[in-house]
Amino acid sequence: MTTDQESKDRHFKDLYASPPDFKVLGRLDPDLAAVLNGRELDFDDPASVMQLTKTLLKLDFDLSIELPDDRLCPPVANRHNYILWLKSLLDTSSYEKPGRKAVGIDIGTGASCIYPLLGCTQRPWSFVATDIDSKSLEYARENVKRNELTHRINVLARTQDDLMIPLQDAKIQSADFTMTNPPFYASKDELLESAAQKSRKPFTACTGSETEMVTAGGEVAFVGRILDESLELRERVQWYTCMVGFLSSATKLVERLKKEGIDNYAVTALVQGSKTRRWAVGWSFQAMRPEQSVARGVTSKAGAAKIDLPPATEQQVLKITLPEKIGEFADELRRHIGGLELASWEWDQERLEGIGRAEANVWNRAWRRKRKREMEVEEQESKEEVKKEPSAIAFGFQVRVRVTKNNLSVGCRWMEGHDAVIFESFQGYIKATVNSIRGTAKEKKK
Numbered sequence: 001m002t003t004d005q006e007s008k009d010r011h012f013k014d015l016y017a018s019p020p021d022f023k024v025l026g027r028l029d030p031d032l033a034a035v036l037n038g039r040e041l042d043f044d045d046p047a048s049v050m051q052l053t054k055t056l057l058k059l060d061f062d063l064s065i066e067l068p069d070d071r072l073c074p075p076v077a078n079r080h081n082y083i084l085w086l087k088s089l090l091d092t093s094s095y096e097k098p099g100r101k102a103v104g105i106d107i108g109t110g111a112s113c114i115y116p117l118l119g120c121t122q123r124p125w126s127f128v129a130t131d132i133d134s135k136s137l138e139y140a141r142e143n144v145k146r147n148e149l150t151h152r153i154n155v156l157a158r159t160q161d162d163l164m165i166p167l168q169d170a171k172i173q174s175a176d177f178t179m180t181n182p183p184f185y186a187s188k189d190e191l192l193e194s195a196a197q198k199s200r201k202p203f204t205a206c207t208g209s210e211t212e213m214v215t216a217g218g219e220v221a222f223v224g225r226i227l228d229e230s231l232e233l234r235e236r237v238q239w240y241t242c243m244v245g246f247l248s249s250a251t252k253l254v255e256r257l258k259k260e261g262i263d264n265y266a267v268t269a270l271v272q273g274s275k276t277r278r279w280a281v282g283w284s285f286q287a288m289r290p291e292q293s294v295a296r297g298v299t300s301k302a303g304a305a306k307i308d309l310p311p312a313t314e315q316q317v318l319k320i321t322l323p324e325k326i327g328e329f330a331d332e333l334r335r336h337i338g339g340l341e342l343a344s345w346e347w348d349q350e351r352l353e354g355i356g357r358a359e360a361n362v363w364n365r366a367w368r369r370k371r372k373r374e375m376e377v378e379e380q381e382s383k384e385e386v387k388k389e390p391s392a393i394a395f396g397f398q399v400r401v402r403v404t405k406n407n408l409s410v411g412c413r414w415m416e417g418h419d420a421v422i423f424e425s426f427q428g429y430i431k432a433t434v435n436s437i438r439g440t441a442k443e444k445k446k
């Protein structure tokens with residue numbers, strides 16, 4: 001059964017998959033029609049660009065905003081892409097159903113406050129939205145009020161020297177994510193040069209103001225500060241994320257993550273509905289790992305060659321010809337996995353998939369031998385009733401059986417843990433188990 005959340009998500013997912021038809025939009029919104037020239041919109045005219053943003057926010061999200069002429073006017077499709085990726089990042093790095101409540105921190109929210117507004121429209125999220133620019137803060141607060149979201153979005157003024165992740169000042173213990181679209185440029189000259197290249201007037205709604213667009217060291221230094229803070233806060237935030245404008249910035253950030261020993265990270269290209277490609281990077285000290293399409297969303301050859309992507313988390317372990325009795329095969333697989341000493345194991349008979357968690361690589365022969373010895377000792381000492389403390393979970397996984405007309409495949413996903421070697425070893429165990437089930441079935445047939 002599809003839930004409200006699922007159908008809402010589906011609607012938002014492909015919203016900008018094809019380019020907008022301005023004539024159609026103009027029919028729906030007379031304010032946009034007034035700035036159109038037939039089917040054309042002048043992207044070099046700040047007033048037209050601003051009207052397009054207002055129109056899309058109104059028609060697609062039922063949001064209304066006001067913006068000053070001298071601050072950045074956010075292109076909606078591009079900002080929406082970041083929110084879509086965040087939704088997938090959170091949904092797939094949790095055992096909860098998609099669409100859980102979450103607290104986010106938007107660092108540098110701008111006059112529009114666009115990310116918190118878009119996020120709250122699509123999900124039961126709440127936000128702390130920060131900025132250092134007093135004019136942007138004033139507009140951001142008004143935009144939150146205008147959309148009746150003051151109970152979910154806390155606009156917080158910061159200074160250049162404050163911590164960027166304001167858990168303490170916002171009076172919260174933890175957060176589910178931080179996000180930022182940092183100022184791009186390292187200097188005013190760089191901004192002017194880029195505006196000249198695009199033949200645009202600088203310091204308008206199209207290009208943004210100096211405070212918005214320029215930061216010492218550029219976007220890598222800005223996100224670098226967030227990374228420094230994350231090394232202190234660690235698990236208190238599940239996902240630290242950023243959007244960057246240059247592939248080289250994403251590459252540098254990933255290099256830094258690896259240098260800091262952060263193994264759980266995600267990189268993606270944000271492309272839908274936007275001519276300008278952007279990149280998103282996220283990292284986590286927690287153990288839940290996102291789905292592969294989210295963590296390794298760099299599909300272009302150039303991107304994949306330059307960025308050191310995180311390890312694969314999904315693997316089709318093997319594909320076999322369809323067994324005679326699919327139900328029996330799946331039951332056997334469930335029983336074998338269930339026979340391991342797992343911390344938990346739940347099987348969904350309808351979907352033919354199960355989720356398990358283990359304190360160690362409990363399928364491994366050496367582990368089982370060790371465990372047997374431990375149990376013998378425990379038995380001898382059992383008169384004293386020693387209670388075993390539960391250990392931390394080292395590995396969480398999903399096993400999926402997929403059936404097509406002629407084949408059956410078994411795949412697994414690494415959902416939790418920091419050790420890629422355990423995942424590899426688990427794949428070996430699943431392969432051996434499936435082969436052994438097939439062998440037994442053949443024996444029976446004889």
Ligand SMILES: C[S@@+](CC[C@H](N)C(=O)[O-])C[C@H]1O[C@@H](n2cnc3c(N)ncnc32)[C@H](O)[C@@H]1O
Pocket residue numbers: 072073074079107108109110111112113114115130131132133136158159160164181182183184211212213215
């Ligand atoms: C590129 S703009 C992004 C605005 C908006 N989030 C968007 O995507 O359209 C960057 C924002 O970061 C803000 N900013 C710069 N330094 C900051 C800091 N140390 N803490 C919080 N915000 C900062 C700027 O004032 C600006 O509003």
